[in-house]
Amino acid sequence: MDSMAEDLRTMVRRPLTEAHVARLRREGTEQTVEEGEIILRSGDVLDRFLFVEDGRFAIWDPRRDAQVGEASLGPGQFISEIGLLNGGSILNTIRAMAPGRLTVVPRAAMLALMSAIPEMSDIIVSVLAARRRAMVDQGWSGITIVGPAEDRRVRRIAAFAARNRLPVTLLDPASPAAEELGESCRFEPGAAPQVVLGHGEVLDDITPAALAARLGLAFDPGTASTFDVAIVGGGPSGVAAGVYAGAEGLSALIVEDMAVGGQAGTSSRIENYMGFPTGISGADLCWRGEVQAMKFGTRFAMPHRVSTCRPEGDNWCLTLDNGARVLARSVVVATGVEYRRLPLPRLEEFEGAGVYYAATEMEARWCRESEVVVIGGGNSAGQAAMYLSRSSKHVHVLVRGQSLAASMSAYLIGRLTQEPNVSIHYQAQVTALQGGDALESVTIHDGIEGCDWQVPARAVFVMVGAQPNTGWLDGRVAVDRAGFIQTGAAAGGEGLYATSCPGIFAVGDVRAGSVKRVASAVGEGSVVISEVWKHLAGR
16 A cells, blocks of 8 residues: 555556556457547446556546546556445546547456456555545545535534545535535525535435445445355454455455444554554554455445344344345454443534544544643543644643543653643543534533633543443343453353354454454454354354
């Protein structure tokens, strides 16, 4: 993935070899195109791989009848996006800027070629990942959201897009750009939030689920069969399990309710993960894992929650929140934990409009140049405070105890205490939230001084305590007193990660006795697949 940050115009640095091209021509068919011909439209399913034999192709805005940016693809390059790996959709419209020829390879044949020729796969995957990264970093947006920043619907879908590495642009409904877009797409910018795909398609529903379904990220029961393993949860342990399951030839599906990465995906910088001496964000780490898992054929279904898990014949039937059913021969539970909700008046009212449980670039955008409050004394709270200190006026870290030494890494404590715009308040807690449609201020009780004071904060980040996400299992597996899933000898399971219920395994933070670290979660997700193999072989 060394080329992930390359510019679109430099993609030719890793061309396919003559042998690779010969295999493409053998599996594909030749297509001639005329200048001005639309090759792919935004939202089209990526069911084919297009190798450019001759001609020039570029991203096109059909509304303005103009090329987007200066980059183009020519002979020796190929037309595709990362959605090719999982059968998703293309984000932008592609137009022939000159007469040309393409070698067209059906997706199934292309994936088979990539599996048989690792060197070809490495080049293609690296380029596809680089293109998505370039689109995100350079503003080559495939999704435009028009609506007021205070609207929680806007914030919810923007957060979903950003965390799933979908290039997104936010437009104020009063801006000239929004007015122009509304006129060409026939909607009133100030009437209600709108989501525009590519350069013209207005979605009927502005929810993460609707966007995911349109882009092929959601689960499609019409194309599903029985999976060897269903992995519930897309954090580090779940993604690692998906990588190893695919690499070992198992058909695998990862079900995630928000975005790949889980809580680790919201970490702005992980500095103690081996192999990244300068650190890496949790989102970047898990994005690399997601691409790697897709390369091996693992499928992803987002944003979905599993509602129930019941036996059906020799298999397990997982019912998703939209009623879809997933059949699997085994289940790996990697649902992790979620931060507890504080017993505060109006908390639910401000969730998504000032109260957050993750500190990513999108949440930081809503509270830029404002005072913010981070509640919690663990590493996640410390990393969030450091990240928010870059763009916020001042960060107040509230800790219920008298010290951070027992709950936070020493290097984080040292950095927090040296940041001039970060204050750590011990024995302090939020007692009230104030505001209209969005959060405007919070009241804090100082346990040391025995007094209350108010902070004009537009954001509160809650990162206190954690409870395992196991409700959907409905008591099917043994848990400890805190609700964490017991595995191995404690559960009578035949394997370190086997639960009390044969065929169901647990890894990562949801497992009793696990070490709450990204590295250990990745390790558990990697190793559990060997136990899954033994279980399937035993059947």
